[in-house]
Amino acid sequence: MSEYVLEMTGVSKSFPGVKALDNVQLKLRPGKVHALMGENGAGKSTLMKCMFGIYKMDEGQILMDGQPVTIDDPMDALNKGIAMVHQELQPIPARTVGENIFLGRYPMKKALGFIPMVDHAKMYADTADLLKKVRMNFDPKQKVGELSVSQMQSVEIAKAVSANCRVLILDEPTSSLTANEVEALFRIIEDLKAEGVAVVYISHKMDEILRIGDEVTIMRDGRYIGTWEADELTTDKIITLMVGRELTNLYPKRENVPGEVVFEVKDFTSINPRSFRNVSFQLRRGEILGVGGLVGAQRTELMEGLFGIRSHTTGQIFYKGQEITITRPKDAIDQGIAMLTEDRRGSGIMGVLSVADNISISSLNKYLDHGYFINGKKVEQLVQDNVKKMNIKTPSSKTLIKSLSGGNQQKVLVGRWLANNPDVLILDEPTRGIDVGAKYEIYCIIADLAKEGKSIIMISSEMSELIGMSDRIMVMCDGRVTGFVEGSEATQENIMTYATQFE
CATH class of the missing domain: 3.40.50.300 (P-loop containing nucleotide triphosphate hydrolases)
Incomplete structure (x- = not known):
């Protein structure tokens, strides 16, 4: 035997x-x-x-x-x-x-x-x-x-x-x-x-x-x-x-300098009484705002509400000083807001399509000749630029995305949104299910985007990730914002204190 x-x-x-x-x-x-x-x-x-x-x-x-x-x-x-x-x-x-x-x-x-x-x-x-x-x-x-x-x-x-x-x-x-x-x-x-x-x-x-x-x-x-x-x-x-090498730093050095407020939410409340309510916060240019909380804190639901996926009853959204109305994702996209969802397979990748299709799908209207015909050469250049910038490991741009590793799929999705050149990126669990090496690459991409002046909202259930990457951390509990912590002062203890402030 x-x-x-x-x-x-x-x-x-x-x-x-x-x-x-x-x-x-x-x-x-x-x-x-x-x-x-x-x-x-x-x-x-x-x-x-x-x-x-x-x-x-x-x-x-x-x-x-x-x-x-x-x-x-x-x-x-x-x-x-x-x-x-x-x-x-x-x-x-x-x-x-x-x-x-x-x-x-x-x-x-x-x-x-x-x-x-x-x-x-x-x-x-x-x-x-x-x-x-x-x-x-x-x-x-x-x-x-x-x-x-x-x-x-x-x-x-x-x-x-x-x-x-x-x-x-x-x-x-x-x-x-x-x-x-x-x-x-x-x-x-x-x-x-x-x-x-x-x-x-x-x-x-x-x-x-x-x-x-x-x-x-x-x-x-x-x-x-x-x-x-x-x-x-x-x-x-x-x-x-x-x-195959030593990683001396788990998080990249960040050189972003947060500037003026570009995105503000006031008294935002879900149509669902058991979801987010009375949420208010500000996001600055070039800032990485972490969003922490336990499972069930309604972090994802809040961000889906801001992106027009979920309905809300009250609240205001201000973008670059002007009040805007978002009732569907297209409204958010048109305003320069992008959202990377938590469920990569369920609501992110289109597995039966190629890497090229998945990168270009949200910005094809920018590459039309005479308003009707897609300019294939320009689209392919867009795809190749993103493959290079994101360091996506793929045999070719025609490879089906479902055959890539989780980390490379995630980079394709980031590339998809960057093709629209958004000013505000909402990243929901951006490193979920990917390894330490791929995580570092995603962290570098996030840090570079913030340095370029992009404003990042990053939901994460990993305490070390929140602390290591955020300029500020907004903590939620049971659908409410219970506190803000400056990144330099963040500890697991003070985040958990806010995350467990149930009514």
Whole structure:
């Protein structure tokens, strides 16, 4: 009997113009958490998709209990005891929690003795038992579309656990979870370890890796670098192995000098009484205004209201001293305001289109000949300028954006908005789900934009990011602004004090 529940050896995988995996190996022991780390584009998710049957390996072998196996597709992987929670969530919003969890494997019964149909009573009873087991307090019959992103992620985790798997792949499982939800996930992982399940844990959060990981495999540029016991590693050593160099500074030196007020909000209140209310703040030219708060503080909802995605009842918006009216995103865009949304896949990228299409889509009207025909040469020049400026790693501008790493997708989205030359940029969790190296590149882009005089509003759930990047921090709690902290005086303690000032 092999000491490994699953082994991958000599795995290679290529896509047009790029070799994603080059002779990679991975060995998983039962009852252990095996952390898989590397920069965005290192090949981590591609390797997991090969394990889960989403991609076919060009070369390599998978062994389970020492015996070669072929995994044809995700259902075959589930049948073999392999489950996966993907980084980019793909729930069915119109269906219930129970229906999402048991999708493709509904419990069945026979009506009238012979007509097969879904046994809804058993499905919802099993869902309730499962949610109780994993300490998640959801109604099994609630529509998933009514849940927050963090709650959707919790449902996906419950779905994976329900498969009674021997190998569980968690790809950035805590990227949208609150602190309490993260603790609940860690308790679930400990329970699974006790049952002998091998857990593959992909995360860019070093503290999580060093806390729950037993072994760590590091990849770089599609290649296997090595495997270490977790207690042999430090954060600095992991970063050096991941990026191939030492990162002496996590945040770039900022040379922006905030100037006059260019954007002001007064008494802004949502049409939803449980959302943001009576919000007032100012934003200066060349300033990075951080927005902090716990999940549920209504930070995203506020910014979507200012951008015209959500309705409001009262409040005024002033731009360069003049009151403006924003009732839809086009109004904001026409005023020189841009917004990078939190959900990169759901409301950001257009996965079936190319990098060029995704960069140029919001500014094509600027490149029309005679008012009707798109000037392809000018559009391509715009795309190439942004690829160079953003340092986007892509085989070509014609490559589908969905094949890029998360960090490069994010840079494409920043490039899309910069093509409109906005004066105010709202960035909602701009580094969510991307690695430390790509984060630094995003930070440099933000710092350069502020230096050029662009005004930045940056929502972030990472305290260190808020403190490291912001000139000022606006803190929200329960839909209200509870305080402002100067960046030079910001600490986790005073931010949390404001973030927990519930009424």
